[in-house]
Amino acid sequence: MIASTVFILSCLYGLSHQAEWSYDFETLWPGKCTTGQQQSPINIMTRDTVLDVSGTHIQGPLVFRGYSNVKLSAHNNGHTLRWDNVDGNPPPVLMGGPLIGNYTFMQFHLHWLSEHAIDGIKYPLEIHMVHIKTGLTVDEAVTRPDGLAVLGVMAQVVYGEGSSFALDQIMPMIPEILASGKRTDPSSIDLSRLFSPEPQSYFTYHGSLTTPMCQEVVTWIVHDKPLLISDDQYKIFGEVDVGGIDNYRSLQRVNRVVYRSMASCAFSLSPSLLSTLAGLFHCVSTRVTSSIGKGLCYILNFKRKFFGNAVKECSKVAIS
Numbered sequence: 290m291i292a293s294t295v296f297i298l299s300c301l302y303g304l305s306h307q308a309e310w311s312y313d314f315e316t317l318w319p320g321k322c323t324t325g326q327q328q329s330p331i332n333i334m335t336r337d338t339v340l341d342v343s344g345t346h347i348q349g350p351l352v353f354r355g356y357s358n359v360k361l362s363a364h365n366n367g368h369t370l371r372w373d374n375v376d377g378n379p380p381p382v383l384m385g386g387p388l389i390g391n392y393t394f395m396q397f398h399l400h401w402l403s404e405h406a407i408d409g410i411k412y413p414l415e416i417h418m419v420h421i422k423t424g425l426t427v428d429e430a431v432t433r434p435d436g437l438a439v440l441g442v443m444a445q446v447v448y449g450e451g452s453s454f455a456l457d458q459i460m461p462m463i464p465e466i467l468a469s470g471k472r473t474d475p476s477s478i479d480l481s482r483l484f485s486p487e488p489q490s491y492f493t494y495h496g497s498l499t500t501p502m503c504q505e506v507v508t509w510i511v512h513d514k515p516l517l518i519s520d521d522q523y524k525i526f527g528e529v530d531v532g533g534i535d536n537y538r539s540l541q542r543v544n545r546v547v548y549r550s551m552a553s554c555a556f557s558l559s560p561s562l563l564s565t566l567a568g569l570f571h572c573v574s575t576r577v578t579s580s581i582g583k584g585l586c587y588i589l590n591f592k593r594k595f596f597g598n599a600v601k602e603c604s605k606v607a608i609s
């Protein structure tokens with residue numbers, strides 16, 4: 290019955306031609322995506338997180354090796370823009386923090402809007418840097434709870450000069466890969482430019498891939514201090530073909546402990562960011578009562594400004 294419904298929908302909407310899944314039909318995603326109990330992304334409420342004072346879960350700082358000069362080739366896979374480490378180059382390695390052992394960098398890709406929310410607020414963009422436990426094949430990694438580690442870095446759009454540094458080196462590649470299936474030649478990129486301004490300040494929890502098959506094999510490390518990008522840079526994402534309007538998965542049930550690194554307690558915001566946040570709560574519609582709805586609706590309105598009216602309604606992204 291379910292199988293035939295999927296089949297009919299696939300035919301109706303031509304899903305079978307482009308990709309076997311779509312952000313417009315998340316309820317039809319297979320396997321763990323609908324049955325799992327540790328799914329991602331989630332809304333991280335700071336007051337519900339556990340500060341790892343004794344250092345039992347987070348042991349020492351995150352250590353980043355070899356991120357400053359990485360040869361990457363970019364492509365549009367129909368769901369996202371993805372930059373893959375080119376074979377033959379020594380890949381960057383991540384260790385420390387909540388991770389046991391070493392994790393080899395594989396690729397980074399982008400979601401606009403962000404997938405995770407922090408205190409009910411989504412960001413315009415989230416960067417995912419995907420790492421695999423060193424020595425494992427992908428097939429092995431997706432069957433082990435500790436198989437993958439993904440860094441999530443938020444980006445905030447600011448207007449005017451001085452905000453284009455983070456994305457500067459990847460922007461020239463994007464016009465080449467607006468269409469699904471396109472790929473660029475490799476080029477060298479300083480991945481550390483895409484790190485959060487405070488890379489030791491993060492939340493961490495055990496969750497899943499946010500695309501099918503949604504395997505629950507990911508140690509998530511979600512940084513709370515956003516990068517800045519410029520409004521000019523952000524505009525181009527409205528032209529990228531990702532099969533639909535959006536490329537982020539809905540928020541999933543939390544169901545578990547989210548840890549917070551000690552460094553995330555030193556809460557400091559730049560004056561410009563503070564005014565952005567103040568503006569955020571000022572501009573929201575009064576018809577939306579929960580603070581979670583406020584953040585999401587604000588950011589949707591923000592997205593309308595860039596990409597036009599055809600965005601998901603607030604009700605569709607409300608916390609389930």
Ligand SMILES: *[C@@H]1O[C@H](CO)[C@@H](O)[C@H](O)[C@H]1NC(C)=O
Binds near residue numbers: 391
């Ligand atoms: C991780 O990498 C470091 C540095 O390359 C190495 O010294 C260490 O033995 C590795 N650890 C494991 C568990 O492989």
Ligand SMILES: [Zn+2]
Binds near residue numbers: 398399417499
């Ligand atoms: Zn992702």
